[in-house]
Amino acid sequence: MLGRTIDGRYEVQAVVGEGGMGTVYEVRHKSLGRLFALKVLRRDIAQDAELVARFIQEAKAAAAIGHPNIVAVSDFGAIEVETGQAELPFFVMEFLSGTSLASLLRTEKTLPADRVGQIMLQCAAALGAAHSAGVIHRDLKPDNVYLVRNGDQEFVKLLDFGVAKVTGGKRLTRIGMVFGTPHYMSPEQAEGKRIDARADIYALGVLMYECFAGRVPFEADTYMGVLTKHMYMSPEPLEQVMPDATALGAFGPIVMRCLAKNPEERFSSMADLVEAIELALDPPGRVTSVAPPGELPRHESIRPRATESMRPRATESMRPRATEEMVAPGHAPAEPSEPLSMAARVAIALAAVLVPIVIALGVRALRAPAPEEPPEAAAADAPGGALPAETAPAKAIDEPPAAPAVAAATAAPAPTAQEPPRTQGTAAPIPAKPTAATARPSATAAPTASMVRPQATGDIVDPWKR
Structure with a gap:
């Protein structure tokens, strides 16, 4: 077949390949100058009418589909190889490189x-x-x-x-x-x-x-x-x-x-x-x-497995849709973010541990009682040098409830058992300075005037300076 011109148009140049039913040649169209592939049925198969019909069917089937991914068939016919011998069917296809x-x-x-x-x-x-x-x-x-x-x-x-x-x-x-x-x-x-x-x-x-x-x-x-x-x-x-x-x-x-x-x-x-x-x-x-x-x-x-190399083309119907349950009221759905780095994850973990500790220490510091002043400093700051009521030793003794301010302004202080009622113009005798044994009242002793919080307004008189 090499060097021959088939059907007066296709010049055979080389053999491209050989299959079960025939041989494929590279041919050039003499008028167009284009390359084509020409497939010729094998001689031994050409003797079988059914196989010849199958060969022709291949040409017609490929030509009838007309799809870009199927080889295009443009022509077909028959070749007379020798006088008196059966003709060999052929068809012409696009040449593929x-x-x-x-x-x-x-x-x-x-x-x-x-x-x-x-x-x-x-x-x-x-x-x-x-x-x-x-x-x-x-x-x-x-x-x-x-x-x-x-x-x-x-x-x-x-x-x-x-x-x-x-x-x-x-x-x-x-x-x-x-x-x-x-x-x-x-x-x-x-x-x-x-x-x-x-x-x-x-x-x-x-x-x-x-x-x-x-x-x-x-x-x-x-x-x-x-x-x-x-x-x-x-x-x-x-x-x-x-x-x-x-x-x-x-x-x-x-x-x-x-x-x-x-x-x-x-x-x-x-x-x-x-x-x-x-x-x-x-x-x-x-x-x-x-x-x-x-x-x-x-x-x-x-069943498909979720891997990093799984790459499906999702249609609109398969993509997950954001529903009202997925989005908090009043907030727009957040855009998908990039995965956190390892350093960011470590920082978040440390913050989750340290922040509660710092908050707990702050709350504890706020709840701690203020330091008490020494009695001497409190006495110096009090008017007239008297000890303030909060630093008086009467803390350990149950104190009577203070009367309302209005009642204290109009009522005179009630006499106590330790302090007789005063009369105007009469000075109370000044008691002797207590010794060390008697300077501190006992828990069972009756409260003195200095231990009782004044019920009336006015100057607080220190009995020891009286």
């Missing part, structure tokens, strides 16, 4: 979660468009995922719809017939049962598993051994396969749900899977569940 996911995994082994999410998000969007057009791919594998660089962006193109089933059309793969790549085949497809779009969801789950773990979930020595494991064995959880489970973020539950044996337990559509991947790619802390709204997860493994 990049690498396949299979080549990337052979080099990198595993990929980071963000990159896996972006690749799988585009794959799911493309397959969703195919399912809407009634086309099921049924042969997803890393070789059929092509990665094209567009500046800093990585763009995905899905290839090879050769075993695609067009819903409502002629069935080229009958029920009970197993067709596809075993390592990426759903259990129902491995059993030859009727399949739907959820078979592609399972295959996409295998792709994600391989991107994270560096291997497919099931390996065996034979083709049938791989199919048997897909039908009856549960894959090992990604958290146990990967050395660092936190690198998964929210993708662990998504992958394990895609790999559910029962199609009913997988995502119901590619749209639901797209939404889950978008949630996993958002900032962390917002994933609540990868299950459809109103449906509880069916496995422990699909």
Whole structure:
């Protein structure tokens, strides 16, 4: 084929690759000067009318979808190789400059979660468009995922719809017939049962598993051994396969749900899977569940874990709303603050301990009684040199209650037993100065005039100076 001109327009320049059904060439359009990829059916397969129909179906299926993440088919026809021989069908696709996911995994082994999410998000969007057009791919594998660089962006193109089933059309793969790549085949497809779009969801789950773990979930020595494991064995959880489970973020539950044996337990559509991947790619802390709204997860493994690398894209309905119970009356809701540093936390803890101690010491100081003045100083400050009533020794003796001020101003002091009533003009005799033995009254002695608080106003007379 090299050097030939196909259909008078496409000049064959090089071999790009070879697949199960044909060979892909790099061709140049003679009129446009643009590069295209031309896929020609293999000669041995061209003898089988059913496989020829499948090959043509691939071209029509890819052309009918018209999605940017699916390779665009622009032309198809047939090549006469030798006289009297069957013509080889071909179709023309856009020429892609990049690498396949299979080549990337052979080099990198595993990929980071963000990159896996972006690749799988585009794959799911493309397959969703195919399912809407009634086309099921049924042969997803890393070789059929092509990665094209567009500046800093990585763009995905899905290839090879050769075993695609067009819903409502002629069935080229009958029920009970197993067709596809075993390592990426759903259990129902491995059993030859009727399949739907959820078979592609399972295959996409295998792709994600391989991107994270560096291997497919099931390996065996034979083709049938791989199919048997897909039908009856549960894959090992990604958290146990990967050395660092936190690198998964929210993708662990998504992958394990895609790999559910029962199609009913997988995502119901590619749209639901797209939404889950978008949630996993958002900032962390917002994933609540990868299950459809109103449906509880069916496995422990699909419960999302709150990690720092979990990055869901929360919709408005999933973001927590501030309610009246969350906000104190009269106060606006506070903006979320940054986490406190360790120094700030230590300072707050010390303040919480020291402030109550300081307050307690202050209150104790305020409640402490004022220091009493010496009797001599109080006597010197009192008018006439008399001792104030508060410093008199009568503290230890019960004092009679003081009469009201008005009554004291009008009533004369009542005579006591120790002091006879005075008469005007008569001076009371001055008693002798007490000795040391008698200077201090005893607790049982009757109170003297000096011990009794005056009941009337006027000068206080010291009996010792009388």
